[in-house]
């Protein structure tokens with residue numbers, strides 16, 4: 001029987017990124033990729049990421065969080081999902097700050113700078129080709145040799161690559177809506193240069209304080225928002241010296257404030273998180289899951 005059968009969940013969203021939060025801290029069983037796919041099935045609850053709270057493994061942390069994409073794959077980071085988890089927990093407990101463990105490391109989160117805003121310290125970005133990871137060595141990950149379209153007239157080319165606990169490729173363009181991301185997204189997500197696949201973002205630097213993005217998410221597809229992509233893009237733009245270290249990022253579903261802090265190299269992501277409804281998983285959903 002699935003750990004999720006009959007369990008309650010919260011359907012939330014982080015500026016349109018569809019999130020399901022499940023608290024399994026009272027339960028030893030873990031969620032499997034098959035469970036995650038069953039939840040995403042037509043009879044289930046539509047989501048981009050399923051955020052599962054498991055019992056804490058480290059003292060001082062609230063939970064060990066596992067993050068599933070709707071294809072059942074697991075992600076090391078999900079910025080929008082973390083804000084949803086944080087809002088849910090803070091409303092239950094009255095806390096205003098907390099630390100969580102994810103596969104990518106420890107995340108400090110707090111309410112603020114306004115009551116409806118939540119900030120996640122996403123940790124330090126990584127730029128090494130093995131860290132991202134890339135299949136072969138690239139010394140300068142500010143631009144890598146990768147393109148789609150005709151060889152002498154590429155449609156998209158030379159992305160910046162960054163790990164925010166998950167892999168991101170950012171293509172710099174003049175208009176994020178001028179490209180068929182549904183067509184190029186899957187090609188780039190699954191390109192052999194990305195052994196763990198990658199989240200694919202189109203980014204337009206409006207000015208030094210403002211960037212617009214659109215993202216094809218690994219394991220999901222087009223989403224209204226991807227928090228870690230906003231972080232990766234802000235960092236990549238600052239690294240190219242084309243934007244300030246604190247920027248506003250506009251995504252199809254809303255906006256996020258991103259700051260790449262100088263003193264500790266950490267990236268802070270601030271935005272809203274919305275609660276939609278609560279439910280209980282129908283055990284029939286998992287009938288075919290071993």
Ligand SMILES: N[C@H](CCC[C@H](N)C(=O)O)C(=O)O
Pocket residue numbers: 017048049069074075076077078079080081166167199217218219220225226227228229
């Ligand atoms: N929506 C997420 C990212 C999900 C990550 C994922 N698609 C992957 O890396 O596999 C965010 O707000 O950061």
